[in-house]
Amino acid sequence: MFFAKHKKESVVLMTALLIIAYIGRFTNLIWLFDVSMIAIAIIGGLPLVFRAVRALKFKIISIELLVSIAVISALAIGEYSEAGIVVWLFSVGDLLEEITLKKTRKSIQDLVDMAPKTALKIESPSDRSFEEVDIDEIEKGDYLLVKTGSQIPVDGQVVAGNGHVDQASITGESKPSHKEIGSSVFAGTILSSGTLVVQAEKVGEDTTFGRLIELVEEAQDSQTKTQRFIDRFSQYYTPLVLLLSIIVGLITKDLRLAITILVLGCPGALVIGVPISTVAGIGSAAKRGMIAKGSAALDELTKIDTFVFDKTGTLTTGQPSVGKVVNVNGDQNENLKILASIEHESNHPLAKAILDYWQKDDVYPVSDSQIIDGRGIQAVVNQHSVLVGNERLLNEAGIETTTDQLSKTSSHVLLAVDHELRLVLEVSDQLRPGAKAALDNLRKIKDYRLILLSGDNQAAAENMVADLNFNEVRGDLLPVDKAAAIKQLQSDGHQVAFVGDGINDSPALSVADLGIAMGSGTEAAIDVADIILVNSSPAQLPIAVRHAQKTMHNMYENIAIALLTVLLLFIGLFTGYIYMASGMLVHELSILIVILNGMRLIRRN
Structure with a gap:
């Protein structure tokens, strides 16, 4: 829409017209003052009317409807200055809201801008002849060369080289993390020193970095129960103000007072305060x-x-290591080979510990593998029925697991072959x-x-x-x-x-x-x-x-500021201390206050 695209330019033009209006007023050119105020009311009022009509199509009585009725009514009774100032103040507040939301979302845009665009693809870990390719061309398993000062383009594992990686964009850590062969790395992080060869495990939107951006963008568009309450409150509040304005107008016969109620009743700070706290938090x-x-x-x-x-x-840490090994029956090497064959099929942290202990690629083929939830795995290995897991798994299968040689204060991995306990490993974590x-x-x-x-x-x-x-x-x-x-x-x-x-x-x-x-x-x-x-x-x-706690406290502060402002405005109006223009100024100042209050959450970083 034209007005939405040129919101800033409209506010600048209205501000210039406001200056011209007051020049006319101070030089006794009343016609210049009136014409400028009418122009301001039209330039700023048209987008408000369009937004109000659009909301009505969805059966929503919006805040813009209150302001639109107030401005049109003010123009009708010749209160051009009131109409112009109200529209100008509302437009300035609207622009401030937009600028602030953009600023609070800047942290996410910074992440998006940091997303890697290209990568240096090589054929093997020892190869140094690279081809620069678009990140979308990278596939799982590809080898990528990462030089000092470059972004790591994928989630993966270091297969050659070593260095220090700045992971602040992912983990928030300010101290660079040392990476060597076997270390995991994240897309979007920076290699501050050294050279790495990384084998891709996750690429594009599937990386931790990509999912992080997606999650935060979705989160910032979500609502708390408090925010949903505010939205429902606004739907009922707006027609209530309209009704109050009509009743006061009929009783007092004071059209100006009725219009002023419409203007001052706009809960702008209430509507913007909660989203500002949400997005910033x-x-x-x-x-x-x-x-x-x-x-x-x-x-x-x-x-x-x-x-x-x-x-x-x-x-x-989830990186356990094998300690004591007790061979109960059979040949220990054969038992370890069977155990390693089973664990080769698993991605459990204990499986990695056992494979690190075995340190051989020589394993048996595994068939009929089945995970027993919370207990372990059963499978057929080299034509033998095998169970690998905790004491509970073997006890439920009727296999005796008692052994005096193991510490009762450690985790155990037990191997049973053909219904016989063969091997017990003591596994420790830190x-x-x-x-x-x-x-x-x-x-x-x-x-x-x-x-x-x-x-x-x-x-x-x-x-x-x-x-x-x-x-x-x-x-x-x-x-x-x-x-x-x-x-x-x-x-x-x-x-x-x-x-x-x-x-x-x-x-x-x-x-x-x-x-x-x-x-x-x-x-x-x-x-x-x-x-x-x-x-x-x-x-x-x-x-x-x-x-x-800080985010929710900030949200409640903004709600309190908004409601207190509306209450004080109505008190001032009915006691004769507040008028339309001055009331609108206070109203817009309250919007500025909740915006600045919400932005404190960003500055606390």
Whole structure:
């Protein structure tokens, strides 16, 4: 539409006409003053009328309708100055809203602009003869050369070289991360030193960077319950003001007073205040490496009283290693080969630990592989029936698993072949750095109830988090058990957030009042979660809570400012201290105040 495209130019023209009008007034050229004010009313009033009519087609009585009726009525009774000033002030406020929303969305545009456009494709990890290709031409498995100062174009794994990568655009970390062979890298990050060869695993919109942009854009268009309430409030409020104006006009016979009620009753600050806080809050959270899938997620985070955690990959690094190996029956090498063959089919963190321990490509073909939820895998390997998993899996199959040679405080992977226990591995993981400090900081914010739900045996789970002072630790749980535990907490009146990272965490993430996923987690967990901690650090949790509190507090501040302004304007109007032009000035100043207040969320970054 012409007016929407030239909003800035219209405001500039109206401002020039306003200056001319007052020059005419001070030089006693009243006709110049009147003509300029009428011109302002027409230039700024036409787009308002069009917007009001368009809203009426959808049976919506908009704020623009109030202003349009007020301006037309003012022109009809010869109050040209009132009509012109009201339109000019409303147009200036409208332009300010547009500029502010663009500014608050700038953090997302910055991410979009940072998206890699081309890549240096090579034929093998040792090749240095590259071809520069468009990013859309890259496929999974391709080898890409990344030089110092260049963007990493895909999500992938380093297969040659080493260097330091600035991952601030993805994780929010200011300190460069060292990368070497085997390290994972993200698209959109910058190689600040060194040279890398990266094998592509995810490209284009499927990369972490691409999904991050998509999630934040969707989130900024979402609404909290508060915002939906404001929208409904506006639908009822507008006709109420119209009715009040008509009643006052009929009783007092004062048309000017009735028109002034229409003008001053516009809840502009109320309508703009909530979206400003929403967009600014989500945008600034994204720059800190916390992706909220909508302002409703931030709203819910402020209401949580119980945090429930998964252990592996959430509180721990998710990079376990094999410790003690106990060969119970048969040849140990043969048993390890069978075990490695099974784990070669899995992407579980324990599988990687076992394959790293085996360190051979010599494996058997596997058939009839089936995952037993929360327990392990059953399959046929080299014509033998094989079970790999925890004690529960083997016990349910009637296989004795008792062994005095293993620590009761460690996680175990057991191998059974043809219904006979063959091998037991002791697997250990490490807590993520800063996990204890993160939970301590959470407790400083609020007396949260902290619970650990783990699939590991009870003793191993308790031993791993002994220093974290959980209110409750529960082990030996299946995914459905975790979801059931959360439902029980909810039925007891608790608002529950679940923090996890794996496919097996999806049921718990779904049933919790708020799902929080680690950025390094599986796609299933990230898709289900409401908030994603891109850096996969528990230290981001207390930061996220404080940010959510600031965002919602800012939103409520804006609502209070808007409603108080309308109340004071009506009091001033009926007591004779406020008139149409002065009231509209106060109204537009309130819009400016809520805009500036919302933008504080960006400056806090």
